[in-house]
Amino acid sequence: MSILIVGSVAFDTIETPFARKERVIGGSCTYSAIAASLFSDVGIVAVVGEDFKDEHFNILANKNVDTKGVQKQKGKSFFWEGRYHIDMNTRDTIKTELNVFENFDPDIPENYKQKSFLFLANIDPVLQLKVLNSMKDLKFVLCDTMNLWIDIKKQELIEVFKKVDCVVLNDSEIRQFSGVPNLLLGAREIRKLGPDYVIIKKGEHGATLIGPEGLYFSIPSYPVENVIDPTGAGDSFAGAFIGFLAKQNNINEDILKKAIVYGNAVASYTVEGFSIDRLCEITINDVNNRIEQIKKYIEF
Ligand code: AMP
Numbered sequence: 001m002s003i004l005i006v007g008s009v010a011f012d013t014i015e016t017p018f019a020r021k022e023r024v025i026g027g028s029c030t031y032s033a034i035a036a037s038l039f040s041d042v043g044i045v046a047v048v049g050e051d052f053k054d055e056h057f058n059i060l061a062n063k064n065v066d067t068k069g070v071q072k073q074k075g076k077s078f079f080w081e082g083r084y085h086i087d088m089n090t091r092d093t094i095k096t097e098l099n100v101f102e103n104f105d106p107d108i109p110e111n112y113k114q115k116s117f118l119f120l121a122n123i124d125p126v127l128q129l130k131v132l133n134s135m136k137d138l139k140f141v142l143c144d145t146m147n148l149w150i151d152i153k154k155q156e157l158i159e160v161f162k163k164v165d166c167v168v169l170n171d172s173e174i175r176q177f178s179g180v181p182n183l184l185l186g187a188r189e190i191r192k193l194g195p196d197y198v199i200i201k202k203g204e205h206g207a208t209l210i211g212p213e214g215l216y217f218s219i220p221s222y223p224v225e226n227v228i229d230p231t232g233a234g235d236s237f238a239g240a241f242i243g244f245l246a247k248q249n250n251i252n253e254d255i256l257k258k259a260i261v262y263g264n265a266v267a268s269y270t271v272e273g274f275s276i277d278r279l280c281e282i283t284i285n286d287v288n289n290r291i292e293q294i295k296k297y298i299e300f
Contacts, residue, residue, distance in 0.1 A: 001139075001246040002041035004112050005033050005239070006131050007121025008101060009046040009070065013081040014229055014274065016088060021229075024275035025056055026080065028121035028144065031232035032239030033065045034279050035266045036119070038287060039243030043112050045069035045131070047104045049077040063280065069109050073100040088227045088271075089203040108134045117246040119238060120164070122146050125156040132163050140251055142166045142242050143195075144234070150177050158193055165251075166197035168238050174200055184210065197256065199241070201234050209260050217257045222268035222294055229274045233267040236279055240266035240287075265290040 007029030013022045029046045036042045043066040048056075052072065060067050078101035081094040106127055116139035120128040128143065141164040149157055150173060157177075161167055167190060171183055178186035187198040187210040197215075200208040204227075206220040241263035248255045265287045272278040 001117055001249040002043065002115050003036050003117040003119065003242055003246045004043050004045065004069075004108070004115040004131075004135075005029050005036065005119045005121055005242075006045045006106050006108075006128070007032065007119075007123055007144075007235075008078050009044075009048050009052065010078040010080050010101075011051070012079070012231060012275065013095075014231055015081075015083040015094075016229060017084065017086050019228075019274075021274045023079075025059065026231060026275060027078065028123075028232075028235045030060070030276060031235035031270065031279065032119055032121050032242075033060065034063050034276055035236035035239030035263075035270070036243030036246070037063045037065050038240065038266065038282070038284050039262075040117070040246040042066065042239075042243070043069055043109075043115065045106045045108055045112065047071045047073055047078075047100050049073060049075045049100045052077050059276070059280065069107075069112055071104075071107065073103075075100045077101075082231065084230060088230055091230070106131050113137075116140070116249075117242055118142070119242045120144065120160070121235060121238070122149075125149050125153050125160045128160045129156065129163075132160065139249075140165050140242070140245055142168060142238060144168050144238055145173065147173060147176055161190065162194040164195050166199060167195050168199040168201060168234070168241070170201045170203070170234065174198075183208070184216075199260065201237060203230070203233070207237065207260055207264055209256060211253070211256070215253060217260060219261055219264055219294070220298065221264055222290055223297070224268050224271055227271045228278075230271045232276065232279070233271050236270040237263035237267040239263075261291055261294065262287065265294060
């Protein structure tokens with residue numbers, strides 16, 4: 001089954017306590033699409049500027065990501081700069097330049113509207129709603145967001161959450177959105193709005209799935225010893241998660257739990273290199289090997 005992902009395609013400047021890289025390729029759509037392409041066909045809808053050259057399109061094309069829905073506009077691509085703290089788990093945004101992203105109006109190509117798996121990566125919830133309303137035959141919708149939209153467009157975000165199957169948020173976003181300090185209770189509050197499932201991302205501490213009938217599934221992250229750049233871990237988690245679901249073309253508790261494990265494994269590779277470098281190197285065999293390791297680590 002094939003997937004549509006709508007989100008940002010960007011250039012990022014990333015600073016960790018150990019290194020700095022200027023204007024590397026990034027964006028929520030980029031990471032999630034490459035991760036999803038390990039499992040299924042992916043088409044993306046995004047906007048880039050004139051600085052996004054053929055060499056950049058080729059990176060996506062080499063991963064079989066269909067870029068027909070990427071609009072190229074006059075001006076510069078979205079730019080984000082982040083600086084990681086010593087724990088490599090928390091970061092500050094130093095700069096966000098929206099550039100062509102400011103007037104992004106996702107236009108879904110006709111042949112994308114039939115896709116049954118949709119990942120609404122982090123963009124304005126008004127645009128997420130527009131995309132949702134364009135789709136004709138959805139089977140499963142996953143949705144991400146960020147603190148900015150919870151701050152300034154909470155009502156619109158609630159409208160989105162009402163219409164999706166699963167939301168994926170990090171721990172601080174769960175608390176910020178729900179106003180509840182306890183993560184489990186906060187996730188349950190969000191479920192009351194509509195989504196059957198809530199995934200809580202906890203960075204290096206793993207991920208938890210909350211669902212109907214008391215469903216609770218939690219898994220630690222693979223212990224990466226040399227984290228180079230955590231950027232895109234959440235997006236590649238989400239991309240692998242929906243990629244795995246689309247490959248099974250079926251949704252049940254067992255498949256959702258496995259999808260979380262696959263998301264975890266892929267994200268653990270992403271952080272081993274800058275930008276998408278490591279993510280682009282791996283194959284499904286690497287992912288399966290890592291899952292065997294994870295199994296050993298949690299067996300008792
Ligand atoms: P993650 O580390 O999974 O949260 O994803 C980081 C990616 O999100 C980076 O590559 C950024 O380019 C992208 N990003 C940062 N801020 C925004 C924003 N306001 N809207 C969309 N994408 C963003």
